[in-house]
Amino acid sequence: MALPERKxxxxxxxxxxxxxxxxxMIDGTERPIQRPKDNQKQKNYxxxxxxxxxxxxxxxxxxxxxxxxxxxAREGKVHGHSAVRRAKNW
Numbered sequence: 001m002a003l004p005e006r007k008x009x010x011x012x013x014x015x016x017x018x019x020x021x022x023x024x025m026i027d028g029t030e031r032p033i034q035r036p037k038d039n040q041k042q043k044n045y046x047x048x049x050x051x052x053x054x055x056x057x058x059x060x061x062x063x064x065x066x067x068x069x070x071x072x073a074r075e076g077k078v079h080g081h082s083a084v085r086r087a088k089n090w
Contacts, residue, residue, distance in 0.1 A: 014069075021062045021068060022062075023063045024060050024061065024062055025060070025061050025062075025063075026059070026060050027058070027059055027061075028056055028057065028059070029059060030050055030055070030056050030076060031055050031073075032052050032053065033045060033053050033076075035053045036053065044075040044076075044077055045075050045076045047076035047077060054076030055073040055074065055076055056073065056075070056076055057071055057073055057074070058070075058071035059071070
């Protein structure tokens with residue numbers, strides 16, 4: 001089993017890497033973390049949706065349920081849609 005790519009710079013690079021992927025699904029997942037001691041970090045990592053401190057990953061899969069791309073972990077307060085729009089590279 002190969003690990004998913006982590007740094008794609010463009011759509012063209014994605015298409016070149018996964019020529020067989022006709023459809024992709026993007027979803028976010030949150031993992032709970034310990035509450036940071038720093039007050040500013042607490043604000044950044046607090047997820048109002050989960051009501052705890054989290055880190056968030058974006059995942060791109062194909063119709064065969066293979067993980068194609070796994071993003072770096074982001075702060076829990078960032079909405080999944082915002083993270084997709086802001087992502088310069090995965």
